[in-house]
Amino acid sequence: MRQDTGQVFRIEDYRPTDYIISHTRLDFILSPHETVVTAELDIQRRASTPAGTPLVLDGDELECVSVEIDGESLPEAAFEATPQKLTLHEPPSKAKFTLRIVTRLDPSSNSTLMGLYLSSGVYCTQCEPEGFRRITYFLDRPDVLSIYTVRVEAPEQTAPVLLANGNMIESGKLDGGKHYAVWHDPFPKPSYLFALVAGDLGMLRDEFVTSSGHKVDLGIYVEHGKESRATYAMDALKRSMKWDEEVYGLEYDLDVFNIVAVSDFNMGAMENKGLNIFNDKYVLADETTATDADFANIEAIIAHEYFHNWTGNRITCRDWFQLCLKEGLTVFRDHEFSADQRSRAVKRIAEVRTLRAHQFPEDQGPLAHPVRPRRYREINNFYTSTVYEKGSEVVRMIRTILGPDKFREGMDLYIQRHDGDAATIEDFIKVFEEVSGTDLSQFSLWYHQAGTPNVAISASYDPAKQTFTLDIEQSVPPTPSETRKRPMHIPLAFGLIGPDGGDIKPSATDGATVANGVIHIKKRKHTVHFHGIASRPVLSINRGFSAPVTIAMEQSAEDLLFLARKDSDLFGRWQALSLLFTEALVQAFRAVRGQKTPVFDEGLIRAAGEIAADTALEPAFRALALTLPSEADIARDIGANIDPAAIHIAREALLKAIAASNAEGFAEIFDAMNLEGPFRPDADSAGQRALRNTLLDYLSVADGNADRAATQYRTASNMTDKSAALAILAHRFAEDQRSADALADFERKFGSDPLVMDKWYQIQATIPGTAAVDRVKALTQHKGFSLSNPNRVRALIGSYSSMNQTGFHQEDGSGYRFFAETILQIDKGNPQLAARLATAMRSWRSLEPVRREAAREALTIIATSKNVSTDLRDIIERTLA
Ligand code: PHE
Ligand code: ZN
Numbered sequence: 047m048r049q050d051t052g053q054v055f056r057i058e059d060y061r062p063t064d065y066i067i068s069h070t071r072l073d074f075i076l077s078p079h080e081t082v083v084t085a086e087l088d089i090q091r092r093a094s095t096p097a098g099t100p101l102v103l104d105g106d107e108l109e110c111v112s113v114e115i116d117g118e119s120l121p122e123a124a125f126e127a128t129p130q131k132l133t134l135h136e137p138p139s140k141a142k143f144t145l146r147i148v149t150r151l152d153p154s155s156n157s158t159l160m161g162l163y164l165s166s167g168v169y170c171t172q173c174e175p176e177g178f179r180r181i182t183y184f185l186d187r188p189d190v191l192s193i194y195t196v197r198v199e200a201p202e203q204t205a206p207v208l209l210a211n212g213n214m215i216e217s218g219k220l221d222g223g224k225h226y227a228v229w230h231d232p233f234p235k236p237s238y239l240f241a242l243v244a245g246d247l248g249m250l251r252d253e254f255v256t257s258s259g260h261k262v263d264l265g266i267y268v269e270h271g272k273e274s275r276a277t278y279a280m281d282a283l284k285r286s287m288k289w290d291e292e293v294y295g296l297e298y299d300l301d302v303f304n305i306v307a308v309s310d311f312n313m314g315a316m317e318n319k320g321l322n323i324f325n326d327k328y329v330l331a332d333e334t335t336a337t338d339a340d341f342a343n344i345e346a347i348i349a350h351e352y353f354h355n356w357t358g359n360r361i362t363c364r365d366w367f368q369l370c371l372k373e374g375l376t377v378f379r380d381h382e383f384s385a386d387q388r389s390r391a392v393k394r395i396a397e398v399r400t401l402r403a404h405q406f407p408e409d410q411g412p413l414a415h416p417v418r419p420r421r422y423r424e425i426n427n428f429y430t431s432t433v434y435e436k437g438s439e440v441v442r443m444i445r446t447i448l449g450p451d452k453f454r455e456g457m458d459l460y461i462q463r464h465d466g467d468a469a470t471i472e473d474f475i476k477v478f479e480e481v482s483g484t485d486l487s488q489f490s491l492w493y494h495q496a497g498t499p500n501v502a503i504s505a506s507y508d509p510a511k512q513t514f515t516l517d518i519e520q521s522v523p524p525t526p527s528e529t530r531k532r533p534m535h536i537p538l539a540f541g542l543i544g545p546d547g548g549d550i551k552p553s554a555t556d557g558a559t560v561a562n563g564v565i566h567i568k569k570r571k572h573t574v575h576f577h578g579i580a581s582r583p584v585l586s587i588n589r590g591f592s593a594p595v596t597i598a599m600e601q602s603a604e605d606l607l608f609l610a611r612k613d614s615d616l617f618g619r620w621q622a623l624s625l626l627f628t629e630a631l632v633q634a635f636r637a638v639r640g641q642k643t644p645v646f647d648e649g650l651i652r653a654a655g656e657i658a659a660d661t662a663l664e665p666a667f668r669a670l671a672l673t674l675p676s677e678a679d680i681a682r683d684i685g686a687n688i689d690p691a692a693i694h695i696a697r698e699a700l701l702k703a704i705a706a707s708n709a710e711g712f713a714e715i716f717d718a719m720n721l722e723g724p725f726r727p728d729a730d731s732a733g734q735r736a737l738r739n740t741l742l743d744y745l746s747v748a749d750g751n752a753d754r755a756a757t758q759y760r761t762a763s764n765m766t767d768k769s770a771a772l773a774i775l776a777h778r779f780a781e782d783q784r785s786a787d788a789l790a791d792f793e794r795k796f797g798s799d800p801l802v803m804d805k806w807y808q809i810q811a812t813i814p815g816t817a818a819v820d821r822v823k824a825l826t827q828h829k830g831f832s833l834s835n836p837n838r839v840r841a842l843i844g845s846y847s848s849m850n851q852t853g854f855h856q857e858d859g860s861g862y863r864f865f866a867e868t869i870l871q872i873d874k875g876n877p878q879l880a881a882r883l884a885t886a887m888r889s890w891r892s893l894e895p896v897r898r899e900a901a902r903e904a905l906t907i908i909a910t911s912k913n914v915s916t917d918l919r920d921i922i923e924r925t926l927a
Pocket of ligand 2: 350376
């Protein structure tokens with residue numbers, strides 16, 4: 047394992063390299079235990095670099111076989127090769143030379159899933175962010191752009207498919223049953239976008255003709271026999287290609303675009319130039335094995351990786367501090383793509399739920415960092431929801447401030463000016479300032495200042511003056527190493543709603559810039575007056591979640607109910623209802639803690655029934671509206687002294703209250719939703735299933751028996767309905783024999799399909815209650831489970847620690863101890879996976895004292911262990927700090 051040097055990287059230390067690598071020729075002779083890599087690097091000394099300046103190339107766990115310069119092998123004294131770096135003490139003084147390096151790798155024992163590794167017998171690579179240095183010595187940083195030619199040689203029998211970036215320019219047979227292929231990528235690229243795949247794979251083939259008439263061969267490579275499960279991904283790919291042409295005028299630029307699905311992958315997928323590599327979970331789907339959520343994820347991730355071809359590959363990042371330059375922007379692009387393919391309001395609600403569930407706690411805890419961080423110890427730990435999701439929200443705000451036309455103009459200028467560059471966030475902001483003439487310097491704090499801003503608002507209405515007034519105050523809470531915060535530019539979309547539900551237009555406003563339905567908050571305090579308002583309006587604020595902030599505002603339950611029913615903005619309706627639920631749940635939590643029985647407002651319970659029955663609303667929206675905040679959401683809103691057991695009781699009580707009062711209506715809707723006919727994965731059909739399954743949960747609670755869920759489990763012909771029924775059986779009716787039967791049946795049917803079995807692990811990992819820890823422990827011994835496969839680990843250990851509040855946060859600390867031991871074990875093979883899992887402990891300080899102490903002990907076990915990876919150590923030390 048890589049040694050932890052304790053080194054901290056700082057943005058202000060950025061300096062261009064002394065040498066550049068214009069061409070990179072790689073030759074791979076693949077073999078499971080002994081792969082030989084020959085790298086020929088055309089190196090140029092920059093004019094500004096003095097002759098004789100040492101050349102230091104990055105390495106990671108490398109075995110150096112030989113080093114040559116311009117065909118001459120180097121004497122021992124001229125260089126030094128360690129597993130971590132190759133130093134040429136005195137490189138040739140001429141401006142250009144070719145460095146030839148031979149390294150030897152053992153892909154079969156590479157469990158980190160970085161560099162070259164084997165996944166189910168398939169050779170594949172993962173180089174972002176610093177995996178290329180595990181293949182050969184290189185200037186492994188994103189601002190070193192090189193043209194790659196790659197030759198791959200392997201036995202034809204075990205690796206009939208040989209892929210790399212770009213276009214294939216040559217292939218042929220060799221002696222001894224071997225064959226080879228040569229790939230050339232004409233676009234200069236950083237090493238993190240290099241990729242190679244070799245193995246025995248099935249293929250789904252298609253083609254796409256770009257708007258300028260260029261034909262592109264498309265291929266999706268999967269395990270043999272699973273080709274038909276890639277058809278949805280292929281369809282999503284073609285729709286993505288079309289969308290990027292239509293919305294951004296961006297065409298694909300090579301003759302081939304390949305996607306490979308592998309079963310061992312640390313992340314979702316990777317945008318390697320012309321050769322995307324995917325976690326198979328985000329490629330493979332059909333009605334009997336994948337849920338609607340899987341289909342939606344596939345569509346989004348296929349689009350995301352494809353969109354990187356321009357935002358990420360053609361324009362890359364100067365250094366890893368600029369990660370959000372490609373990730374925030376590309377997430378924004380994939381969000382908009384999905385919004386266009388599906389229901390915009392529903393998509394937005396789902397995004398906001400994710401942001402609040404993941405980014406807010408990150409921003410409000412010990413791991414908080416700016417969208418563009420200024421320092422890191424381990425860059426792997428900065429692929430965070432702040433960089434991705436908040437990064438996307440920041441781009442969205444730029445569009446809100448500039449309007450769609452200027453935004454598009456800015457994007458055009460960005461692409462035109464920086465194509466072929468390794469760019470920075472400053473470059474990105476500048477194009478929008480230029481096209482719009484707007485000063486975005488205050489706005490750019492969104493990139494530099496961590497923490498979720500809070501906006502406190504109090505509203506008053508003066509009937510005599512017909513003026514509606516908002517007193518607004520913004521604040522940003524302190525975050526690690528950033529105690530003083532400056533006021534930000536917060537664009538808050540809003541509506542003033544009249545008694546009939548329509549928006550009221552004020553005759554004049556003053557106190558802040560108000561334009562196109564957006565209040566631009568820039569100072570710490572604003573008092574905004576809306577004049578010419580004939581009757582007291584109800585304020586709908588932060589419509590569409592125009593800014594990623596928390597809002598503190600006293601709004602009466604009556605006003606919120608009004609918004610939930612009448613707001614012309616669907617997002618606003620959802621938000622009002624969810625605020626009401628949250629408030630009710632926090633109160634119920636306090637009641638439970640005080641040994642009282644929670645009581646709920648009749649109006650709220652009735653509103654839930656009304657929304658369920660409102661056929662003017664799309665089913666997907668109704669399903670989201672009826673979904674109560676999760677236990678983790680509620681914990682975040684309570685903020686301190688969290689007792690997960692009490693939260694669970696409170697939430698169940700509200701669920702029961704809604705179910706009991708609305709049982710009849712819910713049953714009518716449920717029964718009327720006859721979902722016969724062929725399965726379709728589109729958003730409308732998925733929405734219907736979502737509503738039906740949400741109602742199924744309520745009805746099971748109302749009935750107090752497993753009948754409906756058991757019937758649905760038996761008759762369901764698609765995985766969405768089947769797994770929803772299974773979850774209800776397992777979570778609510780563990781004592782009922784039909785629950786155990788269904789779990790056994792599921793295992794019998796899908797035992798040989800690991801991706802489907804992940805649902806089985808997850809459902810069991812999230813069964814609430816104190817028995818969870820033993821159940822999860824036992825499941826780690828299940829024959830299909832393995833600590834070395836990230837998908838299995840996330841399905842079982844990941845969902846246990848982040849989605850099972852009562853099962854994980856046990857008073858006796860047994861959940862945390864088991865978790866710590868498991869993480870330490872995972873860390874031995876796959877540090878990145880261990881570090882990512884460990885972030886589940888980030889909110890430990892908000893727990894009540896007994897659990898807090900138990901959590902601290904478990905974290906300390908990890909912190910004081912020997913041989914902990916840099917990745918895990920970084921997370922744990924920041925979490926404990
Ligand atoms: N760059 C990938 C994406 O967001 C994510 C990734 C990061 C994958 C690091 C692997 C390793 O599309
Ligand atoms: Zn990305």
